[in-house]
Amino acid sequence: MSLNHPRPGPQSVSEYQVSSLPWVTSSVVLTGVTKEESFNYVTRFVSVKNVGTNPLAVAFSSTGHAAGKSIVLTQNETFTAEIRVKSLWFTCTSGPSSNYQLFAGLTLVPQEFFPALTGSMGLSI
Numbered sequence: 124m125s126l127n128h129p130r131p132g133p134q135s136v137s138e139y140q141v142s143s144l145p146w147v148t149s150s151v152v153l154t155g156v157t158k159e160e161s162f163n164y165v166t167r168f169v170s171v172k173n174v175g176t177n178p179l180a181v182a183f184s185s186t187g188h189a190a191g192k193s194i195v196l197t198q199n200e201t202f203t204a205e206i207r208v209k210s211l212w213f214t215c216t217s218g219p220s221s222n223y224q225l226f227a228g229l230t231l232v233p234q235e236f237f238p239a240l241t242g243s244m245g246l247s248i
Contacts, residue, residue, distance in 0.1 A: 131232045133165065133207070143167040143228025151222050152179070154215045157188060160225055161210040165232040169211065170203040171196065171225050177218030181211060184240040188212040196223075209234035 131138045144164070152158040154177075173179040173196035180195050181202060182188035194202050195216060207230075215221035 130236070131230065132236045133232060133238065135230075135232060138165075138230040138232050139167055139207075143230060146227040146229050147225070149174075149222070149224045150213075151175075151220050152213045152215050153220045154218060156214070157185075158213045159185070159210050160213065162208070162227060162229060162234060164229040165207050165209055165234055165237045167207070167228040167230050168203065168205045169208065169225070169227045170201060171211070171223055172201040173198060173221060174224055175215075175218075175220065175222035177221045178216040179221040179223055180214045180216050182214075183208055183211065185212060187240070188214065207237065208240065209237050 146162060148160065150158065171181050176198050178195050178197055180188070180193040182193035187193065193214070196202055211225070213223060
């Protein structure tokens with residue numbers, strides 16, 4: 124009997140049914156700068172809170188960010204969703220900077236097994 128068990132992948136349903144591993148950060152992003160927060164594993168959910176006074180743009184891909192396809196959070200606004208991503212992009216849309224808190228639940232699916240998201244097509248495999 125082989126003990127070579129398959130590794131979890133993007134379609135591993137059980138990885139999204141169990142409790143996730145916590146991942147937390149707090150950071151500042153300057154106007155005109157795009158900051159990427161990358162996860163080692165694919166997320167089960169993410170929650171972003173704008174704790175600054177200036178608007179904060181959050182995108183799910185670099186191409187989506189470049190195309191202006193992002194969610195803009197105002198002061199003390201929070202975005203929470205059960206989504207599978209391997210990174211998020213942040214930009215301060217006005218003022219000198221924006222502060223944010225990011226909480227994510229991670230699966231055990233390595234990020235390199237997850238397809239790249241694009242701004243227009245959804246998945247690029």
